[in-house]
Each structure stands twice: as C-alpha cells, then as structure tokens.
Amino acid sequence: MELFLQITAVWGVYLGIGVFVIGMGWRVYEWMSTPRSPVALGMFPKPKTGVGRFFKALKDTFIAPQTAKISPWMWVFAFLFHIAALAAFVGHLRLVQEFTPLANLLGEDGMSAFAAWSGGIAGSVMMVAVMFWILRRTFGPYKQLSVPEDYLLLFLLFGVIIMGNHLRFFGHVHAETYMEWFQSLLVFKPVLPAELLATTTGWSLGAHMLFTVLFLIYFPFSKLTHTIGSLAANMTRSE
C-alpha cells in the first residue's frame, strides 16, 4: 500500500497539479495569442455599456437563464453539480489550512459533523449528477453525439466522487491525518501518516487520488477548459 500511496498520493499530486497548472496556462496563452475575430459576433439584445455587457456575460455564465428555459432538467443537474463541486473544492481547502474561526465556533465535534454533512451532501449531489449524465449519454442523439472523451471524463469524475464518498462515509481516518499528509506535500517534505497506512482507508485514499490525478492531468486537454473559456465565449455573445 505504501508504494501505491507514494505514487498516487505523493508524486501523483505534484504531477497532477503541475500538468494542470501548466496545461491551463498554455491553453490561455494559446487563446490570447490568437487574434480575435475582426467581425463582432454578438447577438441581440445586448446591454449598451461595457459594464452592462460584462455583467450579462457573468449572468450567462453562472446562471445560464436561456439554458434553464430550453432544457430545465439539464440545467438543474448542471447547476447543482457545479455548486456541489465548488462546495467540495472549498471543503478540501481545509487540507491546506484549517478553517479556524469556523472550527472555534462549532467546536471539534460540531466541525466534524458540519464537514460530514456538507461534504456528504456535496458528494452525493455530484454523484447523482454524474450518473444522470452517464445515463443521458447512453440514449438517443446524446449517444450519437458523444465521443470517447465524454465517457472518459465522466468515468474519471465518477471514480473521484465515488472514492471521495467512500472516504467520507466509510473511512476510518480523521481530518487531522489528511491535513498532516497534505500539508507535508505543501512544504515538499512528504509524509504518509502511519494511521493512513494502518487501515484499508489508505487504499481508498489511493484510489481517490489516482482518479483525481488522472482527471487533473487530462483536464487541460479536454472540453473541461470550458471552466475558463465559457466566460470569454459568453462575452463574445454580448459584444
């Protein structure tokens, strides 16, 4: 197990984050170094001022009201998924730095309960959304339109989420242990705490990290660049 964790939860983390950051930077560079269309591609109605157009683009990106109108179920799942993913991401920041004011406020048990509930809900919502997408892609025109990339991403995402939920619902390791592990990575003195290696939870963490690392590595080369590209593209609609 130690070797597996060395690969996935130590070196993999560095590799995944490295590829992700450089890859996304490269993607932005590629976009920025390509000249814009000389023709305005916007459509109407659009706000008259630049500030108005920017806020419309923000709304189009984060609320997508038109999408809600034409495809309500897709919108519901997409919206919930993205909110849950954001919540999960924020929750994971606890690994970097304990949310001290919140922990003080809730107390040790309160904080654990809060983390269990919020993390559990976020993980469950994401799992349901990804299952919805997998099912959706299995039928009709969605299946015809799908390419292997779509399934690969859903598979990796599903792996990340399932193993994350497994750690959340069945894991026997406390947050402090994960913090110890992750913060040791941040200072480049990786430690795999004995508590992790002692239980089967270590295997679960390794699997969670394996999916996460693969997901991060593939991210910049995939359609998931919509995370940074959709605001720019939505700006174009309002230009």
Add this chain to the structure above:
Amino acid sequence: MMETTNVDTMVGVIDKKMNRQLKQYLDICARCAICKDACHQYVTTGDFKYLPARRAELIRQIYKKYFTKSGQFVPELYEARDPDENLLDELYESAYACTGCRRCMYYCPFSIDTAWILSVAKGILIAAGRGDEMLSQLADAAIMKGDEPEMFHDVLVEGFKDIEAELREELGDNTIEVPVDVKGADILYVGLAGSHTIKPAARIFHEAGQSWTLSLFEAANYGFFFGDGAKATKIAKRFMDEAVELGVKEVVITECGHAYRVAKLFYEAWSGEKMPFKVSHILEVIDRFMAEGRLKLQPGAITEPITYHDPCQVGRNGGIYEEPRRIVEAISADFRDLTPNRAEQWCCGGGGGLVALTDMEDMRLKSGDKKVEQIRKTGATVIASPCENCRLQMEDLVKANDLDLKVMAVMDLVVEAMY
C-alpha cells in the same frame, strides 16, 4: 483516402480562418446537446446531421487532428479524423442546410456560434471544389455587375424610370420620383431585384419629403450565403462605393435580413474601411419618420388579425425588434405577436440562401413546421416580415400547409395605411 495536397488545402482553410473565438468554440463545447431543441431543422426532422453540436463537431474532428497535440496523440479519444469524401458530404449537408439563424447560440450556455463554425465548413467545401454551385453562380453574377457597371447602367436606369412612370400613373401624381445617381442626396436606398422593394419605398420617401437616391445595385449577397468572405465583400462594396461617391449621409437597406447585417455589422470589418455614413434598415427609417410626424398613417388601417415574424438576421442578429412592432401595431387593429418572439423567435427555415437551393427543398419545407405551428396559434391571417427570404419561405409554407395567410412586407402594409 484523399490526396495529401487536398487535405493540406482544407486544413489551410481552418488555419486561415482561425481566430480566438473559433478556437474557444472548438475547444470548449461539452457536447451537452442543449442546442438540439433550439434548431428548427433538428426539431422538425429529428435528423442527427442537423443537430447544431454535431454540425460543429465535423469541423472539430479536423481541428483536433491538425491543430491540437492531444488530438494528434490520441485521435480516437476525440474521434479526430482526416477530411475525406465522406466528411465533405456530411459537411455539405450540415453547412449549406444551416440558415445561420443562431438560435442555438442564443441557448448555448457557452454561446457557441455554430453558424460561425459552419462558415469555416463552407470555406473547406469551396477549397475542395464542393461549394454550392447555385449560390456561387449567383454571387459571381452580382460581382460581374459590379465590375462592369457601365454595361448595365443604362438598362437599369431605364428600368427604374419605367417603375417611376408606373407609380405616377397608379397614383395620378407626377411629382413622385425614383431618383438615381443623385449626388448629395441624404439617403442611398438599396433595394432588391424587382420593383416590389422600390415602389413602396419611393412612396414612403415621397410622403415624408425625404431626399433620397436609389442604388443601382441590389442588397442581396449570395457571396455571404456561399461562404466566401472576399466575394461577399465585393458584392457589398458595389453599393458602399456608390454611397461614398454620391456623398450620402445614410445607406438604407431594404426589407432584407442578411444584407442589413452584412452592411451594418460586417462590412467595415471585412473591408478595413471606416465608412463616412451610417447604415440603417428601412424599418428604422420608417419608424423615425412616424416619430417625427413626417409620415401620417391611418391607425387600425389593417383590420385583419396580423402577426409579425422577426427575421433572424434583422432580430437576433441585427438588433431590430421594436421598430417593426411599433409600425405594425400603429396601423393594425388586431396585432397578435408570435410566441416565442424576439430573441427566441423560431427561424422560418428560409434563411442562409436555402430558398435558392432546390436540393434541400423538402427539408426546408418540413423545417417550417415550427413557424406554421406558431402562426396557427395566433389565428392571424396576415404575417408581416422584413426579409425577402423569410417571405419566400412563408409563401411556400402557406402552399404546403394550406394556410389562410397573406405574407406581406412591412412597407406594403405602411403604404396601405397611408392616407
């Protein structure tokens, strides 16, 4: 398998047309297929090749293969492929069928402009010698007319004078004019081939006491539909140069959708010239005349239930929603808007030059089902629309669906409502 040189040429087209927006569109589409319910052609036929994201995917497949490292490394992941004859067949169907209404872009959470991506597809088809023949010939004929204006000038002017004589006789008014080549006129009015766009405009300008002159060239731009930017620029340049030469203050495009968009939104960027006049749609001008009290119209003159169709290039892509509604509502007693309308308006199915393409006629008529459904719901017996292609399509829809419906230009209604 296609010869390497051909593949190079086609890939070269993408390279030449590449810009930041296109790159983003090709990189970020999630294939969520939300666009499937936005496209009138897909909704009415259920044919996969008309699904907007699928149309764009054909270009994405070449892009992945030739413009991305990941696509070169694992093409299977993206179904990246070389352009071959099969792909060209698919591209032809997908690109020339698209009316460019951009309803899919409106609903796309990332605002992906499928019509823009398909302009690249048309470029590839043209480079491969597979561009649409009919549109190409129509574009070339228009360019020839611009290259040798003296060959056509006298014949055209004679024709315009005939129209003027007809008008004078019809109205019993010898002061009404169809002026041509008037230096220093305020407005250069650009019509379409045939007298139907000239006569009502002449009456309206006359009534409003507006100084104007008629363009020798028609507004329609088959170069735009064909997908050749250089040809499209040349065609629009004919009347743009004319406007500069005559020193007009405003170029007014007749009730035509794509010509308005080309003149108003594309021409300066295409030609790299800053034009010394503004470009308007005739309905903006009529609305202005009414607001200024220069054009007195009879309220409620149109008694039949009437509705209005937003042409995609005038509405969603041109930004004119309210002027035509103000005009129609002012002169009709029973105006009933279509649902949905304005930015969400369904395309009638006739745009993109499709009314000129006989090989796609069956699909075109079928794709009008949504429009027919919308019109039936209003119970209107007259529909007004300021776009020639929309009107031709809707006239075909009337025949095909046995509708009790009169298809009118807004100008014609205005003329009916004049005292």
